[in-house]
Amino acid sequence: MFLIDAHNDTAYRMYFEKQPLDTNNLQIDLQKQKSFRTLLLFAIFMDPEKLQEFSTPLDYFSAIYENFSKELRKNSQILQFTRSSKDFLLSNTNQAMLTLEGGSLIDSLELVDYLLEKQFKVITLTWNDSNRLATSAASGDSGGLSSFGCEVLRKMNDSKMVADLSHASDKTFWDVLQKTTRPVLVSHSNSRALCNHPRNITDDMFRALMENKGVLGINFYPPFLGEEASLETIFSHMEHFLMLGGENHVGFGSDFDGVDCLPYGITDFSSYEAILSEMKRRGYSQSLMEKIFYKNMMRVLE
């Protein structure tokens, strides 16, 4: 089976914990992906705390980026870098795509050019902190997308970059959906109807996402799934979105290596085998499994 996972923080952990990509004790390495042909979105996560240890945000960014690039080169026979999902099905290696998690790096439009040069495909507009581009879900700030954020979004649209609205405040979400000319990504969030957390999205937001032809990746982090989170709860969120008509708009964004705990039944990336088995047990059609495992994400990441 092909598999696209829209969010992990493995590059960040690899750098700070000096772990390699091929085999490590994190939740994602190349060995743990063996059962699938994967396209993974590796985030360069702008962690406000760790940023303090560097003289500029760009120095911090470069350190993680360079370390990850080096690991990619080392493993190029198994994993190759890509900026589009277009050739995913034809590729004979796994693929890695780059995302910037947290627009706090972006202080000018030139910075977007810089990310384009480095072949970044996705920008998660905010992390938990609000920034120059937009307000975040965790901050409680009400401003939404700023006028600078609007310019950045226009530039991203023009250059086929994808805006990721996980971590965005509701106001930012609605502002972006109104302004974007391209489908958006909600890379690692769940349903607020099932788990009332500001990091999750409401049914109305999901309906708007469907209209936008966008896609949401189900997040495996227990606080966003609900009490006693398990494999079962992952399915509850997925099936809630399916019930809303989301067959073409749901995928996965595990958040592996960005979380300190996991649901019962999920241990690391190899647990996707259990998810696939459970889909089969529940009688999902082949076409629905393919949509959720990769086709829906492929469309938005083209």
Ligand SMILES: [Zn+2]
């Ligand atoms: Zn995140």
